[in-house]
Amino acid sequence: MNRTPVYRLYGSELSYFTGKVRAYLRWAGLPFDEVLSDAEVYRQVIVPGVGAAVIPVLSTPAGELLQDSTDIIDTLDARHAGRDGVPSVYPAGPLQKLASLMLETYGDEWLVIPAMHYRWHHNREWAIAQFGALNAPRASPEEQRQIGARRAAPFAAAAELLGATPPLHAAVEASYEALLQELDTHLARHPALLGGAATMGDFGLIGPLYAHLWRDPAAGELMRRRAPHVARWVEQLQFRPAELRGPLLPDDAIPDTLEPVLRRMAREQLPVLVDSAHRVRRWMGENPGQPLPRTLGQQPFTLEGCTGERIVRPYSLWMLQRVRDHLTSLDEADHQRAAAWLCALGAEQLLDFPDPPRLARDRLSVKPVH
Ligand SMILES: N[C@@H](CCC(=O)N[C@@H](CS)C(=O)NCC(=O)O)C(=O)O
Numbered sequence: 001m002n003r004t005p006v007y008r009l010y011g012s013e014l015s016y017f018t019g020k021v022r023a024y025l026r027w028a029g030l031p032f033d034e035v036l037s038d039a040e041v042y043r044q045v046i047v048p049g050v051g052a053a054v055i056p057v058l059s060t061p062a063g064e065l066l067q068d069s070t071d072i073i074d075t076l077d078a079r080h081a082g083r084d085g086v087p088s089v090y091p092a093g094p095l096q097k098l099a100s101l102m103l104e105t106y107g108d109e110w111l112v113i114p115a116m117h118y119r120w121h122h123n124r125e126w127a128i129a130q131f132g133a134l135n136a137p138r139a140s141p142e143e144q145r146q147i148g149a150r151r152a153a154p155f156a157a158a159a160e161l162l163g164a165t166p167p168l169h170a171a172v173e174a175s176y177e178a179l180l181q182e183l184d185t186h187l188a189r190h191p192a193l194l195g196g197a198a199t200m201g202d203f204g205l206i207g208p209l210y211a212h213l214w215r216d217p218a219a220g221e222l223m224r225r226r227a228p229h230v231a232r233w234v235e236q237l238q239f240r241p242a243e244l245r246g247p248l249l250p251d252d253a254i255p256d257t258l259e260p261v262l263r264r265m266a267r268e269q270l271p272v273l274v275d276s277a278h279r280v281r282r283w284m285g286e287n288p289g290q291p292l293p294r295t296l297g298q299q300p301f302t303l304e305g306c307t308g309e310r311i312v313r314p315y316s317l318w319m320l321q322r323v324r325d326h327l328t329s330l331d332e333a334d335h336q337r338a339a340a341w342l343c344a345l346g347a348e349q350l351l352d353f354p355d356p357p358r359l360a361r362d363r364l365s366v367k368p369v370h
Pocket of ligand 1: 015016017018053054055056067068069070364
C-alpha cells in the first residue's frame with residue numbers, strides 16, 4: 001500500500017469526535033495526516049466545505065470532504081475493509097454487530113453528558129486555555145484566554161442543555177463512576193468490548209473516554225485511579241491500536257461482563273430515544289417534508305433515580321436508525337435470538353421502537369428521506 005498520507009483529518013485533540021475518527025484511522029492502518037482546526041482552517045476549509053463550523057472533517061484523495069464521524073468511518077470501512085489487511089469495524093456475527101451499534105449510539109449520543117459535565121464543571125479554566133491555544137496558536141496567552149472563553153462558550157453551555165444541570169451533577173457523576181467500574185471489570189478480562197478486537201462500539205466509546213475523560217486533567221486522574229483497565233484500553237485504542245486487532249469472541253458471543261454496560265444504556269438512554277421518536281414523529285406530521293431543527297424543545301430524563309430536563313436531539317434518532325436497520329435486516333432465527341437477548345437486557349423497547357419516517361443526515365441535524 002502507498003504509505004504517503006492520502007487522507008487528511010481536520011480536528012483537534014480536544015474534540016470528542018476527532019478522537020473517534022483518529023483512533024479508527026490508526027487502528028485501520030490508513031495513511032493520514034492531521035491538521036489542527038484553528039480559526040483559519042474553519043474559515044478556509046471547514047465552513048465553506050461542509051456548511052457548518054464542525055469537526056472532524058476528513059478530506060479524501062478524490063477531493064471529497066466528509067463530515068460526521070459515523071459517515072467517515074462507514075465510508076472508509078466500505079472502501080478499505082478486507083483489503084491490504086484492513087479489518088472491518090463491524091463484527092460478522094449478528095448479535096455482536098447489534099451490541100456494537102448500540103454501544104456506538106451510547107458513546108456518541110449519551111456519554112456526552114458526563115464528558116461535557118466533567119470538562120465544563122471540573123476542568124473549565126484549563127479547557128478555556130486549551131480552546132484559546134488551539135484556536136489561535138500564535139496569539140498571546142491573554143488573547144488566547146479571551147478567544148478561548150468566546151469559542152468555548154457554546155460548548156460550556158451545552159453541558160447544561162444536555163442535562164448536566166446543577167441538581168443533576170451528583171447523578172451524572174454517580175452514573176459515570178458506576179459505568180467506569182463496570183467497564184473496568186470488563187476490560188480487566190478482555191482487551192476490547194467484544195473480545196480481542198475493537199469494533200464500532202469501541203470507537204463510539206473512545207470519543208468521550210479519550211478527549212474529555214482521559215485527557216482532561218481532573219477527569220483523567222479519576223479514570224486512572226478508579227479504572228486503570230479503562231485507561232489502558234483508551235491508551236491502546238488511541239496510541240497503540242494494533243494491540244486491539246485480535247480475534248473477537250467466538251460464536252457471536254457477548255461477554256457477560258459487558259451486559260451491565262448494555263443494561264445501563266437500555267435503562268438510561270433508550271427511554272429518551274423512545275420519547276424523542278414520539279416528538280420527532282409529531283413534528284414531522286406538522287411540518288411535512290421539512291428538515292428538522294437541531295433541537296426540538298426539552299424532554300425529561302432519569303439518571304440514578306434523579307429526573308432532569310435536556311434538549312431533544314433528532315440526530316440521535318439517525319444513529320438509532322442504524323441499530324433498527326440492522327435488527328430488521330436479520331433473518332427470523334437471528335431476529336429471535338436478538339429479541340431474547342434484548343429482552344434479557346431490559347432493552348425490549350428496541351424491538352417495538354416507534355420509528356419515525358426514514359431520516360437522512362442533514363449537516364448537524366436530520367431530514368426526511370423523500
Ligand atoms: N455527530 C457528529 C458530531 C460532530 C461534533 O459534534 N463535533 C463537535 C466537536 S467534537 C463540534 O464541532 N461541534 C460544533 C457544534 O456542535 O456546533 C460526528 O459524529 O461527527
